[in-house]
Amino acid sequence: MKQLFSFILVLLLGVSTLSPSAFGAEKKAPSLAEKAESAILIERDTGEILYEKNGDEKLPPASMTKVMTMILIMDALDKGKIKMSDKVRTSEHAASMGGSQIFLEPGEEMTVEQMLKGIAIASGNDASVAMAEHIAGSEEEFVSMMNQKAKDLGLKNTKFQNPTGLSVEDHYSTAHDMSIMAKELLKYEGITKFTGTYEDYLREDTDKKFWLVNTNRLLKFYDGVDGLKTGYTKEAKYCLTATAKKGNMRVVAVVFGADTPKDRNSQITKMLDYAFSKYETSPLYKRDQVVGEVKVAKGKDKTVEVVTSEPISILNEKGQGKANMKKEVKLNKDLKAPLKKGDEVGTLIIKKDGKVVTTSPLLAKDSMKEASWWNFFKRTFTTFTKTS
Incomplete structure (x- = not known):
C-alpha cells in the first residue's frame, strides 16, 4: 500500500512540475541563442522585439561600447x-590606449573620417579617445555625454566609464539597451559606409600605411550584414551587435557572453535567419521626410516645417496580411523662437490594429531665429492693410 501511495505521489509531483507548454497551452519560443548569456533580436524601424533572452541582464559590453561613441560622433x-574633414590631434593619453588600436602616435593628426574608419572597422581604442577629446574636450566629459545620451534614450541598465569598452569596474549594459543604441546609430544612414566595410587602409601614401580588417566577420559571410560592432574582453567574452538589411527590412541582433567567435557568429546568424524568414516590413516614412508644419511664436517666420527623425515602418508576419494601421501627428503647442534645426517639436504615433507600436520624435527641419522689431512691424503692417 505504501509503495502504491508513493508511486501515485511521484506521479502527482511530476505532473505538477510540467509547464503549461507541455499541454500545448503555450507557444514555445524559438531557441536562437543557447550559447550566449543574453541576446535580443529587434526590427530596426519599429523597435519590435522578435526574440529575447535575459535581455535586461547587466553585463560588460566590451567594445560594443563604441556604438554609443559612434552615436555621439554622428x-x-x-x-x-x-x-x-576636420583634423583631430592625438593626445598622449589617447595614444596610450591598449587593446585594439590603429597605433596613433602622440601629436599625430587624422581627419574625423579617418578616425571614424579606425573606430568602426578596427575598433581602435586610441581613435575612440582621440575623438572623445576632440568633441568634448576631455574623455571624462565625453563619458558624461555618453551617460546623458543613454538617459535620453530611456536606457535604465547602462552605465559607461570610458568610450572604448576596456575593462573597468561599474561599466555595463544589456542586450536590450544595446539594441536601442544600435537603433539610434542606424538612423544616421551614412554610418554603414564605415561599419559595413570589411577592409581598408589608413595613411595610404606614407611609410606607415596601415591595413584595417573588420572584426565583424559576418560582413563577409552573411548577405545583408553591414555592421555594427564586435566586442571581446576576458570578462565579457565574445559579444556582437549586428545589423542586416534585406529588401525593406533591417534588423538588429545582439549577443553577450559567447564562449568563442564561432558561437557568437552562429547565434547571430540564427537570429537573422529567423527574422528574415518570418517577418517583413512596409516602409511608411524616410528620415527627414516632411510631415507638416508647426507654429512658432516670436519667430522670424510664423511656422517651421516638421520632419521625421528616423525611418518609420510597420512590421508584419509573413502570410498574415497587412495590419490595420493608423498614423497620428502630435505637435507641441506654445513653441517659441529661437529654435534650432533638429529640436524636438512633436511626436509621430503609429498604431497597428488599435495598439501603439511606434512613437518617434518629430524635429524642426530648420533653425528659426527670433523675430526682429522690423519683422514684427512688417507683420503688423501687412495684417493692418489686409483688414483695412
Whole structure:
C-alpha cells in the first residue's frame, strides 16, 4: 500500500512540475541563442522585439561600447559641430590606449573620417579617445555625454566609464539597451559606409600605411550584414551587435557572453535567419521626410516645417496580411523662437490594429531665429492693410 501511495505521489509531483507548454497551452519560443548569456533580436524601424533572452541582464559590453561613441560622433556631424574633414590631434593619453588600436602616435593628426574608419572597422581604442577629446574636450566629459545620451534614450541598465569598452569596474549594459543604441546609430544612414566595410587602409601614401580588417566577420559571410560592432574582453567574452538589411527590412541582433567567435557568429546568424524568414516590413516614412508644419511664436517666420527623425515602418508576419494601421501627428503647442534645426517639436504615433507600436520624435527641419522689431512691424503692417 505504501509503495502504491508513493508511486501515485511521484506521479502527482511530476505532473505538477510540467509547464503549461507541455499541454500545448503555450507557444514555445524559438531557441536562437543557447550559447550566449543574453541576446535580443529587434526590427530596426519599429523597435519590435522578435526574440529575447535575459535581455535586461547587466553585463560588460566590451567594445560594443563604441556604438554609443559612434552615436555621439554622428550626432556632432549631423548638427554641424564637426566635419568629416576636420583634423583631430592625438593626445598622449589617447595614444596610450591598449587593446585594439590603429597605433596613433602622440601629436599625430587624422581627419574625423579617418578616425571614424579606425573606430568602426578596427575598433581602435586610441581613435575612440582621440575623438572623445576632440568633441568634448576631455574623455571624462565625453563619458558624461555618453551617460546623458543613454538617459535620453530611456536606457535604465547602462552605465559607461570610458568610450572604448576596456575593462573597468561599474561599466555595463544589456542586450536590450544595446539594441536601442544600435537603433539610434542606424538612423544616421551614412554610418554603414564605415561599419559595413570589411577592409581598408589608413595613411595610404606614407611609410606607415596601415591595413584595417573588420572584426565583424559576418560582413563577409552573411548577405545583408553591414555592421555594427564586435566586442571581446576576458570578462565579457565574445559579444556582437549586428545589423542586416534585406529588401525593406533591417534588423538588429545582439549577443553577450559567447564562449568563442564561432558561437557568437552562429547565434547571430540564427537570429537573422529567423527574422528574415518570418517577418517583413512596409516602409511608411524616410528620415527627414516632411510631415507638416508647426507654429512658432516670436519667430522670424510664423511656422517651421516638421520632419521625421528616423525611418518609420510597420512590421508584419509573413502570410498574415497587412495590419490595420493608423498614423497620428502630435505637435507641441506654445513653441517659441529661437529654435534650432533638429529640436524636438512633436511626436509621430503609429498604431497597428488599435495598439501603439511606434512613437518617434518629430524635429524642426530648420533653425528659426527670433523675430526682429522690423519683422514684427512688417507683420503688423501687412495684417493692418489686409483688414483695412
